[in-house]
Amino acid sequence: MTKSQRFICTILAGSISCFLAASSVSAHTYTTPHLATSTYQIHKIAWIVQQVADSASVQVSYQTKVDPTDPDAWVIVGPDDCTLDGTTLTCTATIPTTDDTYLQLKIDYPDEAVLQTFNLNYSTPSTVTSDTPAATSKLYYSDFKDLTDLQADKLSWKQVSLTDTPADRLIVQTRATADGHTWTDWQGNATLIADYSAADATTSATPGTSIWLAPGSLTLATLPEQDFDQVLVSYLDEHHLYTLTQPAATGDDEAEAFAHTSFYLNTLEGLHLGDTLQLREQIGLSTYTARGIITDLKDSDGLVTLSGFQGAIPSQAPSNCDGHSFCFSTSSLIQRIDQALFASAQATGAAQLRLYTDEAHTTPVSYTPQLDSVQLWQASAPDCLEYAATDSPTPFCKTAAVSLRSYYNNSTPQALQYRIFYGHTGDIIISDVFLHEYQAPTTPDTTATFRLRAGKIIDETLGRAIYWR
Numbered sequence: 001m002t003k004s005q006r007f008i009c010t011i012l013a014g015s016i017s018c019f020l021a022a023s024s025v026s027a028h029t030y031t032t033p034h035l036a037t038s039t040y041q042i043h044k045i046a047w048i049v050q051q052v053a054d055s056a057s058v059q060v061s062y063q064t065k066v067d068p069t070d071p072d073a074w075v076i077v078g079p080d081d082c083t084l085d086g087t088t089l090t091c092t093a094t095i096p097t098t099d100d101t102y103l104q105l106k107i108d109y110p111d112e113a114v115l116q117t118f119n120l121n122y123s124t125p126s127t128v129t130s131d132t133p134a135a136t137s138k139l140y141y142s143d144f145k146d147l148t149d150l151q152a153d154k155l156s157w158k159q160v161s162l163t164d165t166p167a168d169r170l171i172v173q174t175r176a177t178a179d180g181h182t183w184t185d186w187q188g189n190a191t192l193i194a195d196y197s198a199a200d201a202t203t204s205a206t207p208g209t210s211i212w213l214a215p216g217s218l219t220l221a222t223l224p225e226q227d228f229d230q231v232l233v234s235y236l237d238e239h240h241l242y243t244l245t246q247p248a249a250t251g252d253d254e255a256e257a258f259a260h261t262s263f264y265l266n267t268l269e270g271l272h273l274g275d276t277l278q279l280r281e282q283i284g285l286s287t288y289t290a291r292g293i294i295t296d297l298k299d300s301d302g303l304v305t306l307s308g309f310q311g312a313i314p315s316q317a318p319s320n321c322d323g324h325s326f327c328f329s330t331s332s333l334i335q336r337i338d339q340a341l342f343a344s345a346q347a348t349g350a351a352q353l354r355l356y357t358d359e360a361h362t363t364p365v366s367y368t369p370q371l372d373s374v375q376l377w378q379a380s381a382p383d384c385l386e387y388a389a390t391d392s393p394t395p396f397c398k399t400a401a402v403s404l405r406s407y408y409n410n411s412t413p414q415a416l417q418y419r420i421f422y423g424h425t426g427d428i429i430i431s432d433v434f435l436h437e438y439q440a441p442t443t444p445d446t447t448a449t450f451r452l453r454a455g456k457i458i459d460e461t462l463g464r465a466i467y468w469r
Contacts (some may be wrong), residue, residue: 030115031106034068042103045077046092046162046427048116049109055082055089058109064100074106085389088116092163119162119426138359138422139339141274144295145416145435147176151408153438155418156385156401158431165394168423169379170430171230171341172402176413181308183293186419188402190377193228198371211374216364217354218371230377230421231342231353235369236278239357240270242334245302247320247327248279249290249313257313257326261292262305265334268297274417276337277306279328281314288314290328291337337372341421344376401436 035042049058061074082091095103107118155174173188201211201218212219218233245264251257271277271294278291290313292306313326321327342353357363386399407413420430 028111029106029108030118032104032118032120034065034102034104035120037064037098037101037103041097042095042105042120043097044092044094044120044163045105046090046117046119047107048091048160048162049089049107050114050116051087052084052089052110052113053087055079055084055091057113058089058091058107060091060093060105060107062095062103062105064098065102065104066100068102083389090160090162117160117162117429139341140420140422141272142418142433143273145418147413147416150435151438152404152413152416152435154383154401154403154436155416156399156434156436157420158399158433159397160429160431161388161396161427162429163427166396166427168426168428169229170423170428171377171379171421172382172400172418173421174402174404174416174418176404176407176416177307178411178413180295180414183307183417184407187406189380189382189400190230191380192375193226193378194224194376196374198373200374201371203368211371213368213371215366215368217352218369218374220351220353220374223351224376226378228376228378229344230379231344231351232375232377233340233342233353233355233369234337234372234374235340235355236372237270237336237338238367238370239338239365240336242266242336244328244330244332244334247322247324247329248332249309250321250324250327251313252325254313254326257324258309261308262296262303263328264302265304266302268299268302268304271297271304271336273297274419277304278335278337279311279332280335281328281332283314283316286314288312288328 045060047058047060052058060077060079062077063072063074077093077095079091079093082089095105105118105120107115109115155172157172159170171188171190173186173190175184175186177183196210200209201213202209203213205212205221208222210220210222212221220231242265245266248263249257249260251260273294273296275294276291277294278289280287280289282288288311290309290311292309294304295307296305297303313328315326316329318324320329320331340353340355344351355365355369357365382397382400382402384397384399385401386397387395388398404416407416416435418433422428422430
Protein backbone atom coordinates (compact mmCIF):
# COMPACT_ATOMS: atom_id res chain seq x y z
CA MET A 1 0.00 0.00 0.00
CA THR A 2 1.37 3.41 -0.89
CA LYS A 3 2.08 6.01 1.80
CA SER A 4 -0.68 8.26 0.46
CA GLN A 5 -3.31 5.64 1.19
CA ARG A 6 -5.21 5.25 4.42
CA PHE A 7 -7.83 2.66 5.30
CA ILE A 8 -10.62 3.56 7.69
CA CYS A 9 -12.24 0.69 9.59
CA THR A 10 -15.43 0.91 11.62
CA ILE A 11 -16.85 -1.76 13.90
CA LEU A 12 -20.66 -1.94 14.00
CA ALA A 13 -22.96 -4.54 15.49
CA GLY A 14 -22.07 -7.66 13.55
CA SER A 15 -19.58 -6.25 11.07
CA ILE A 16 -16.20 -4.65 10.54
CA SER A 17 -16.18 -2.40 7.48
CA CYS A 18 -13.01 -1.07 5.86
CA PHE A 19 -12.78 1.42 3.04
CA LEU A 20 -10.20 3.69 1.41
CA ALA A 21 -10.15 7.22 2.74
CA ALA A 22 -8.89 8.45 -0.65
CA SER A 23 -10.24 6.26 -3.46
CA SER A 24 -8.35 8.15 -6.18
CA VAL A 25 -5.26 6.09 -5.33
CA SER A 26 -5.37 2.31 -5.50
CA ALA A 27 -3.17 -0.36 -3.97
CA HIS A 28 -2.64 -3.99 -4.90
CA THR A 29 -2.93 -5.56 -1.43
CA TYR A 30 -4.82 -4.88 1.78
CA THR A 31 -4.20 -7.03 4.88
CA THR A 32 -6.25 -6.88 8.06
CA PRO A 33 -4.68 -6.83 11.53
CA HIS A 34 -4.61 -10.08 13.52
CA LEU A 35 -8.20 -10.40 14.76
CA ALA A 36 -8.80 -12.18 18.08
CA THR A 37 -11.30 -14.97 17.38
CA SER A 38 -12.60 -14.78 20.96
CA THR A 39 -14.00 -11.34 20.09
CA TYR A 40 -14.50 -11.45 16.32
CA GLN A 41 -15.92 -14.77 15.16
CA ILE A 42 -15.74 -14.05 11.42
CA HIS A 43 -18.13 -16.20 9.41
CA LYS A 44 -18.80 -14.18 6.26
CA ILE A 45 -16.85 -11.62 4.22
CA ALA A 46 -17.83 -9.38 1.32
CA TRP A 47 -15.88 -7.06 -0.96
CA ILE A 48 -16.54 -4.51 -3.67
CA VAL A 49 -13.78 -3.66 -6.15
CA GLN A 50 -14.20 -1.15 -8.96
CA GLN A 51 -12.48 -0.95 -12.35
CA VAL A 52 -11.92 -4.69 -12.78
CA ALA A 53 -12.56 -6.89 -15.83
CA ASP A 54 -13.44 -10.18 -14.09
CA SER A 55 -13.64 -11.87 -10.69
CA ALA A 56 -10.45 -13.87 -11.27
CA SER A 57 -8.36 -10.69 -11.05
CA VAL A 58 -9.24 -10.34 -7.34
CA GLN A 59 -8.02 -12.90 -4.79
CA VAL A 60 -8.94 -13.14 -1.11
CA SER A 61 -6.97 -15.25 1.38
CA TYR A 62 -7.04 -16.01 5.09
CA GLN A 63 -4.78 -17.55 7.72
CA THR A 64 -5.14 -18.54 11.37
CA LYS A 65 -2.48 -18.39 14.07
CA VAL A 66 -2.03 -19.31 17.70
CA ASP A 67 0.47 -16.45 18.05
CA PRO A 68 0.82 -13.42 15.74
CA THR A 69 4.53 -14.23 15.31
CA ASP A 70 3.80 -17.66 13.82
CA PRO A 71 4.86 -18.09 10.14
CA ASP A 72 2.36 -17.04 7.47
CA ALA A 73 0.26 -19.82 5.91
CA TRP A 74 -2.26 -18.13 3.60
CA VAL A 75 -5.22 -20.11 2.20
CA ILE A 76 -7.13 -18.83 -0.84
CA VAL A 77 -10.86 -18.31 -0.27
CA GLY A 78 -13.27 -19.44 -2.99
CA PRO A 79 -16.13 -16.91 -3.26
CA ASP A 80 -19.70 -18.12 -2.71
CA ASP A 81 -21.05 -15.60 -5.19
CA CYS A 82 -19.73 -12.80 -7.41
CA THR A 83 -21.58 -10.23 -9.52
CA LEU A 84 -19.85 -8.03 -12.10
CA ASP A 85 -21.94 -4.92 -12.83
CA GLY A 86 -20.01 -3.12 -15.55
CA THR A 87 -16.56 -2.88 -13.99
CA THR A 88 -17.78 -3.11 -10.37
CA LEU A 89 -17.22 -6.51 -8.77
CA THR A 90 -19.28 -7.50 -5.68
CA CYS A 91 -18.44 -10.83 -4.01
CA THR A 92 -19.18 -12.77 -0.82
CA ALA A 93 -17.40 -15.72 0.78
CA THR A 94 -17.61 -17.97 3.84
CA ILE A 95 -14.69 -18.31 6.28
CA PRO A 96 -14.28 -21.73 7.98
CA THR A 97 -14.50 -21.79 11.77
CA THR A 98 -11.25 -22.13 13.70
CA ASP A 99 -10.04 -22.91 17.22
CA ASP A 100 -6.88 -20.83 16.75
CA THR A 101 -6.48 -17.57 18.65
CA TYR A 102 -6.10 -15.20 15.69
CA LEU A 103 -7.54 -14.79 12.20
CA GLN A 104 -6.11 -12.58 9.46
CA LEU A 105 -7.43 -11.82 5.96
CA LYS A 106 -6.03 -10.12 2.89
CA ILE A 107 -7.27 -9.12 -0.55
CA ASP A 108 -5.13 -8.77 -3.68
CA TYR A 109 -6.36 -6.89 -6.74
CA PRO A 110 -4.96 -5.16 -9.86
CA ASP A 111 -3.04 -1.90 -9.51
CA GLU A 112 -5.57 -0.05 -11.68
CA ALA A 113 -8.53 -1.26 -9.58
CA VAL A 114 -10.06 0.55 -6.59
CA LEU A 115 -11.09 -1.31 -3.43
CA GLN A 116 -14.35 0.29 -2.30
CA THR A 117 -15.10 -1.89 0.74
CA PHE A 118 -13.92 -5.03 2.52
CA ASN A 119 -16.64 -6.08 4.97
CA LEU A 120 -16.13 -8.75 7.66
CA ASN A 121 -19.32 -10.06 9.29
CA TYR A 122 -18.91 -11.67 12.67
CA SER A 123 -21.29 -13.64 14.87
CA THR A 124 -22.36 -12.71 18.38
CA PRO A 125 -20.27 -14.45 21.09
CA SER A 126 -22.15 -17.28 22.78
CA THR A 127 -21.84 -15.54 26.17
CA VAL A 128 -24.47 -12.96 25.15
CA THR A 129 -27.90 -13.87 26.50
CA SER A 130 -30.53 -14.83 23.96
CA ASP A 131 -33.06 -12.28 25.22
CA THR A 132 -30.80 -9.37 24.23
CA PRO A 133 -31.59 -7.98 20.76
CA ALA A 134 -28.93 -6.51 18.51
CA ALA A 135 -27.28 -3.50 20.11
CA THR A 136 -27.50 0.13 19.09
CA SER A 137 -27.02 0.99 15.44
CA LYS A 138 -25.10 3.75 13.77
CA LEU A 139 -27.18 6.87 13.16
CA TYR A 140 -26.26 9.50 10.58
CA TYR A 141 -27.76 13.01 10.48
CA SER A 142 -27.37 15.13 7.35
CA ASP A 143 -26.89 18.86 7.53
CA PHE A 144 -29.83 21.10 6.61
CA LYS A 145 -30.73 21.23 2.93
CA ASP A 146 -32.03 24.50 1.49
CA LEU A 147 -35.30 24.02 -0.45
CA THR A 148 -35.57 27.62 -1.62
CA ASP A 149 -36.97 27.79 -5.17
CA LEU A 150 -37.30 23.99 -5.32
CA GLN A 151 -40.28 21.66 -5.49
CA ALA A 152 -38.76 18.60 -3.81
CA ASP A 153 -40.60 15.43 -4.76
CA LYS A 154 -38.38 12.54 -3.65
CA LEU A 155 -35.25 11.76 -1.66
CA SER A 156 -33.30 8.86 -3.16
CA TRP A 157 -30.18 6.96 -2.20
CA LYS A 158 -27.88 4.40 -3.79
CA GLN A 159 -27.70 1.08 -1.92
CA VAL A 160 -24.99 -1.58 -2.20
CA SER A 161 -25.66 -5.09 -0.87
CA LEU A 162 -22.62 -6.81 0.68
CA THR A 163 -24.31 -10.22 1.00
CA ASP A 164 -26.52 -12.34 -1.25
CA THR A 165 -29.65 -11.76 0.83
CA PRO A 166 -29.08 -8.71 3.03
CA ALA A 167 -30.59 -8.94 6.50
CA ASP A 168 -30.55 -5.22 7.22
CA ARG A 169 -33.57 -3.05 6.60
CA LEU A 170 -32.21 0.47 6.43
CA ILE A 171 -34.48 3.19 7.75
CA VAL A 172 -34.24 6.56 6.00
CA GLN A 173 -36.33 9.44 7.36
CA THR A 174 -36.78 13.13 6.59
CA ARG A 175 -38.25 16.17 8.31
CA ALA A 176 -38.87 19.71 7.08
CA THR A 177 -39.40 23.24 8.38
CA ALA A 178 -41.38 26.09 6.87
CA ASP A 179 -40.19 28.82 9.26
CA GLY A 180 -36.76 27.67 10.42
CA HIS A 181 -38.01 27.09 13.97
CA THR A 182 -40.71 24.42 13.94
CA TRP A 183 -39.94 21.03 12.41
CA THR A 184 -42.29 18.28 11.31
CA ASP A 185 -42.14 14.79 12.77
CA TRP A 186 -39.76 12.33 11.12
CA GLN A 187 -41.25 10.32 8.25
CA GLY A 188 -39.86 7.66 5.94
CA ASN A 189 -39.90 3.92 5.41
CA ALA A 190 -41.06 2.99 8.94
CA THR A 191 -44.56 2.95 10.43
CA LEU A 192 -45.08 3.86 14.09
CA ILE A 193 -46.79 0.95 15.93
CA ALA A 194 -46.60 2.17 19.54
CA ASP A 195 -45.15 5.18 21.36
CA TYR A 196 -44.28 5.06 25.07
CA SER A 197 -43.21 8.07 27.14
CA ALA A 198 -41.27 8.45 30.37
CA ALA A 199 -44.58 8.16 32.24
CA ASP A 200 -44.82 4.53 31.11
CA ALA A 201 -41.52 3.61 32.81
CA THR A 202 -40.50 2.71 36.35
CA THR A 203 -37.41 1.36 38.12
CA SER A 204 -39.39 -1.41 39.80
CA ALA A 205 -41.27 -4.39 38.34
CA THR A 206 -44.68 -2.95 39.17
CA PRO A 207 -47.61 -4.90 37.66
CA GLY A 208 -49.01 -3.12 34.63
CA THR A 209 -45.79 -1.21 33.97
CA SER A 210 -44.81 -1.02 30.29
CA ILE A 211 -41.06 -0.41 30.77
CA TRP A 212 -38.69 -1.34 33.58
CA LEU A 213 -35.49 0.70 33.89
CA ALA A 214 -32.22 -0.57 35.34
CA PRO A 215 -28.55 0.50 35.17
CA GLY A 216 -27.44 0.12 31.56
CA SER A 217 -30.70 -1.29 30.22
CA LEU A 218 -34.45 -1.20 29.95
CA THR A 219 -36.99 -4.00 29.62
CA LEU A 220 -40.15 -3.85 27.52
CA ALA A 221 -42.66 -5.58 29.77
CA THR A 222 -45.77 -4.98 27.67
CA LEU A 223 -45.56 -5.54 23.92
CA PRO A 224 -48.39 -4.82 21.46
CA GLU A 225 -49.99 -7.67 19.56
CA GLN A 226 -49.21 -6.00 16.24
CA ASP A 227 -45.87 -7.02 14.73
CA PHE A 228 -42.94 -4.61 14.87
CA ASP A 229 -39.30 -5.08 13.96
CA GLN A 230 -37.51 -1.96 15.26
CA VAL A 231 -37.35 -0.34 18.69
CA LEU A 232 -36.09 3.25 18.97
CA VAL A 233 -35.08 4.30 22.48
CA SER A 234 -34.57 8.02 23.23
CA TYR A 235 -32.96 8.90 26.55
CA LEU A 236 -30.85 11.58 28.24
CA ASP A 237 -27.15 10.98 27.62
CA GLU A 238 -25.31 11.07 30.96
CA HIS A 239 -22.07 9.85 29.38
CA HIS A 240 -21.47 13.22 27.69
CA LEU A 241 -22.32 16.10 30.04
CA TYR A 242 -21.97 19.76 29.03
CA THR A 243 -21.78 23.02 30.96
CA LEU A 244 -22.41 26.62 29.97
CA THR A 245 -19.39 28.90 29.95
CA GLN A 246 -21.72 31.89 30.34
CA PRO A 247 -25.48 32.25 30.96
CA ALA A 248 -27.80 31.17 28.12
CA ALA A 249 -31.24 32.36 26.99
CA THR A 250 -30.76 35.70 28.74
CA GLY A 251 -33.40 38.42 28.70
CA ASP A 252 -35.19 41.04 30.74
CA ASP A 253 -38.47 39.30 29.92
CA GLU A 254 -39.44 35.85 28.71
CA ALA A 255 -39.88 36.87 25.06
CA GLU A 256 -36.34 38.26 24.91
CA ALA A 257 -34.94 35.17 26.64
CA PHE A 258 -36.67 32.79 24.23
CA ALA A 259 -35.26 34.77 21.29
CA HIS A 260 -31.64 34.19 22.36
CA THR A 261 -31.09 30.69 21.01
CA SER A 262 -27.27 30.71 20.78
CA PHE A 263 -25.00 29.93 23.74
CA TYR A 264 -21.49 28.70 24.56
CA LEU A 265 -20.56 25.25 25.93
CA ASN A 266 -17.34 23.93 27.43
CA THR A 267 -17.13 21.36 24.58
CA LEU A 268 -19.10 20.30 21.49
CA GLU A 269 -17.81 16.72 21.49
CA GLY A 270 -20.53 14.25 20.52
CA LEU A 271 -22.95 16.88 19.21
CA HIS A 272 -24.34 16.90 15.65
CA LEU A 273 -26.69 19.05 13.62
CA GLY A 274 -30.21 17.78 14.24
CA ASP A 275 -29.53 16.50 17.77
CA THR A 276 -31.95 17.62 20.47
CA LEU A 277 -30.27 19.41 23.39
CA GLN A 278 -31.88 19.90 26.79
CA LEU A 279 -31.05 22.62 29.35
CA ARG A 280 -32.12 22.00 32.95
CA GLU A 281 -31.69 24.02 36.15
CA GLN A 282 -32.98 23.68 39.69
CA ILE A 283 -34.23 26.97 41.24
CA GLY A 284 -35.42 26.41 44.80
CA LEU A 285 -37.98 23.62 44.70
CA SER A 286 -38.70 24.08 40.97
CA THR A 287 -36.92 22.46 38.03
CA TYR A 288 -36.89 24.32 34.71
CA THR A 289 -36.19 22.56 31.42
CA ALA A 290 -36.06 23.74 27.82
CA ARG A 291 -34.91 21.94 24.70
CA GLY A 292 -34.40 22.53 21.01
CA ILE A 293 -32.91 21.11 17.80
CA ILE A 294 -29.28 22.01 17.08
CA THR A 295 -29.13 23.99 13.83
CA ASP A 296 -25.56 25.29 14.00
CA LEU A 297 -22.28 24.34 15.67
CA LYS A 298 -19.10 26.44 15.69
CA ASP A 299 -16.37 24.21 17.07
CA SER A 300 -13.74 26.96 17.27
CA ASP A 301 -15.91 29.01 19.61
CA GLY A 302 -17.93 26.30 21.35
CA LEU A 303 -21.06 28.07 20.10
CA VAL A 304 -24.36 26.19 19.74
CA THR A 305 -27.50 27.52 18.05
CA LEU A 306 -30.92 25.91 18.47
CA SER A 307 -33.95 26.24 16.20
CA GLY A 308 -35.85 27.52 19.23
CA PHE A 309 -36.69 26.65 22.83
CA GLN A 310 -39.57 24.47 23.96
CA GLY A 311 -40.14 24.54 27.70
CA ALA A 312 -39.59 27.12 30.42
CA ILE A 313 -36.71 29.53 31.12
CA PRO A 314 -36.23 30.38 34.81
CA SER A 315 -36.45 33.81 36.38
CA GLN A 316 -33.61 34.34 38.86
CA ALA A 317 -31.24 36.83 40.39
CA PRO A 318 -29.62 39.21 37.84
CA SER A 319 -26.21 38.25 39.25
CA ASN A 320 -26.73 34.78 37.74
CA CYS A 321 -27.87 36.11 34.36
CA ASP A 322 -25.32 38.78 33.40
CA GLY A 323 -27.64 41.45 34.76
CA HIS A 324 -30.84 40.06 33.18
CA SER A 325 -33.94 38.66 34.88
CA PHE A 326 -34.32 35.41 32.90
CA CYS A 327 -31.66 32.83 31.95
CA PHE A 328 -30.13 29.43 32.41
CA SER A 329 -27.06 30.07 34.57
CA THR A 330 -23.66 28.36 34.38
CA SER A 331 -24.95 25.92 37.03
CA SER A 332 -27.35 24.39 34.49
CA LEU A 333 -27.07 20.77 33.34
CA ILE A 334 -26.88 20.40 29.55
CA GLN A 335 -27.62 16.99 27.99
CA ARG A 336 -28.16 15.55 24.54
CA ILE A 337 -31.11 13.29 23.78
CA ASP A 338 -29.38 10.07 22.72
CA GLN A 339 -31.06 7.50 20.49
CA ALA A 340 -30.49 3.77 20.05
CA LEU A 341 -32.18 1.51 17.49
CA PHE A 342 -32.69 -2.18 18.26
CA ALA A 343 -33.90 -5.16 16.29
CA SER A 344 -37.10 -6.36 17.92
CA ALA A 345 -37.21 -9.68 19.77
CA GLN A 346 -40.51 -10.33 17.92
CA ALA A 347 -41.82 -12.42 20.79
CA THR A 348 -44.31 -12.27 23.62
CA GLY A 349 -43.05 -11.51 27.08
CA ALA A 350 -40.23 -9.24 28.21
CA ALA A 351 -37.43 -8.09 25.89
CA GLN A 352 -34.29 -6.57 27.42
CA LEU A 353 -32.48 -3.76 25.59
CA ARG A 354 -28.95 -2.81 26.63
CA LEU A 355 -27.41 0.63 26.14
CA TYR A 356 -23.74 1.24 25.40
CA THR A 357 -21.38 4.21 25.54
CA ASP A 358 -19.71 3.29 22.21
CA GLU A 359 -20.60 1.92 18.80
CA ALA A 360 -18.40 -1.15 19.33
CA HIS A 361 -20.72 -2.13 22.22
CA THR A 362 -17.88 -2.91 24.60
CA THR A 363 -18.86 -0.60 27.47
CA PRO A 364 -22.45 -0.57 28.78
CA VAL A 365 -23.65 2.68 30.31
CA SER A 366 -23.38 2.65 34.09
CA TYR A 367 -26.47 4.72 34.85
CA THR A 368 -30.19 4.04 34.86
CA PRO A 369 -31.42 5.86 31.73
CA GLN A 370 -33.72 8.84 32.07
CA LEU A 371 -36.18 7.82 29.41
CA ASP A 372 -37.57 10.31 26.90
CA SER A 373 -39.55 7.88 24.73
CA VAL A 374 -39.65 4.36 23.29
CA GLN A 375 -41.10 3.91 19.80
CA LEU A 376 -41.93 0.60 18.12
CA TRP A 377 -41.66 0.64 14.33
CA GLN A 378 -42.50 -1.65 11.47
CA ALA A 379 -39.99 -1.09 8.67
CA SER A 380 -41.42 -0.93 5.16
CA ALA A 381 -39.85 -1.18 1.74
CA PRO A 382 -39.02 2.23 0.22
CA ASP A 383 -39.91 3.07 -3.36
CA CYS A 384 -37.47 1.41 -5.74
CA LEU A 385 -36.19 3.42 -8.70
CA GLU A 386 -33.61 0.91 -9.92
CA TYR A 387 -32.99 -2.78 -9.22
CA ALA A 388 -29.53 -4.35 -9.19
CA ALA A 389 -28.74 -7.02 -11.75
CA THR A 390 -29.17 -10.35 -9.96
CA ASP A 391 -30.43 -13.88 -10.51
CA SER A 392 -32.08 -13.93 -7.09
CA PRO A 393 -35.90 -14.39 -7.03
CA THR A 394 -36.02 -11.32 -4.75
CA PRO A 395 -33.93 -8.68 -6.58
CA PHE A 396 -32.09 -6.13 -4.49
CA CYS A 397 -33.13 -2.49 -4.81
CA LYS A 398 -30.09 -0.51 -5.93
CA THR A 399 -31.67 2.98 -5.92
CA ALA A 400 -34.35 3.53 -3.29
CA ALA A 401 -36.46 6.60 -2.46
CA VAL A 402 -39.06 8.10 -0.13
CA SER A 403 -41.66 10.71 -1.05
CA LEU A 404 -41.50 14.35 0.11
CA ARG A 405 -44.86 15.49 -1.27
CA SER A 406 -46.67 15.68 2.08
CA TYR A 407 -44.48 18.62 3.17
CA TYR A 408 -46.27 20.82 0.60
CA ASN A 409 -49.82 20.10 1.81
CA ASN A 410 -50.10 23.11 4.12
CA SER A 411 -47.06 25.30 3.42
CA THR A 412 -43.84 25.54 1.43
CA PRO A 413 -40.85 24.05 3.30
CA GLN A 414 -37.68 26.10 3.60
CA ALA A 415 -35.27 23.34 4.57
CA LEU A 416 -35.04 19.58 4.86
CA GLN A 417 -32.95 17.17 6.92
CA TYR A 418 -32.59 13.42 6.54
CA ARG A 419 -31.25 10.75 8.88
CA ILE A 420 -30.16 7.18 8.21
CA PHE A 421 -30.29 4.28 10.66
CA TYR A 422 -27.68 1.96 9.19
CA GLY A 423 -29.07 -1.22 10.74
CA HIS A 424 -27.55 -4.02 12.76
CA THR A 425 -25.45 -6.27 10.51
CA GLY A 426 -23.69 -3.81 8.21
CA ASP A 427 -24.49 -5.79 5.06
CA ILE A 428 -25.93 -2.75 3.21
CA ILE A 429 -24.10 0.52 2.62
CA ILE A 430 -25.37 3.81 1.15
CA SER A 431 -23.13 5.60 -1.32
CA ASP A 432 -25.08 8.64 -2.58
CA VAL A 433 -28.14 10.67 -1.63
CA PHE A 434 -30.13 12.68 -4.17
CA LEU A 435 -32.94 15.21 -3.96
CA HIS A 436 -35.44 15.15 -6.83
CA GLU A 437 -37.20 18.30 -7.98
CA TYR A 438 -40.56 17.62 -9.59
CA GLN A 439 -41.06 19.16 -13.03
CA ALA A 440 -44.48 18.94 -14.63
CA PRO A 441 -44.37 18.06 -18.35
CA THR A 442 -44.87 21.03 -20.64
CA THR A 443 -47.10 18.99 -22.95
CA PRO A 444 -49.05 15.76 -22.34
CA ASP A 445 -46.79 13.77 -24.67
CA THR A 446 -43.47 14.97 -23.19
CA THR A 447 -40.94 12.13 -23.26
CA ALA A 448 -37.85 13.93 -21.96
CA THR A 449 -35.70 12.06 -19.44
CA PHE A 450 -33.38 13.31 -16.75
CA ARG A 451 -30.09 11.81 -15.69
CA LEU A 452 -29.67 10.73 -12.11
CA ARG A 453 -25.95 10.33 -12.73
CA ALA A 454 -23.73 9.50 -15.67
CA GLY A 455 -25.02 6.42 -17.47
CA LYS A 456 -28.17 6.04 -15.36
CA ILE A 457 -31.37 7.15 -17.08
CA ILE A 458 -34.40 7.72 -14.87
CA ASP A 459 -37.99 8.21 -16.02
CA GLU A 460 -39.10 11.84 -16.41
CA THR A 461 -41.71 11.58 -13.63
CA LEU A 462 -38.86 11.71 -11.09
CA GLY A 463 -37.90 15.19 -12.18
CA ARG A 464 -34.49 16.83 -12.01
CA ALA A 465 -31.95 15.18 -9.69
CA ILE A 466 -29.87 17.35 -7.37
CA TYR A 467 -26.86 15.69 -5.77
CA TRP A 468 -26.28 15.80 -2.02
CA ARG A 469 -23.98 14.24 0.55
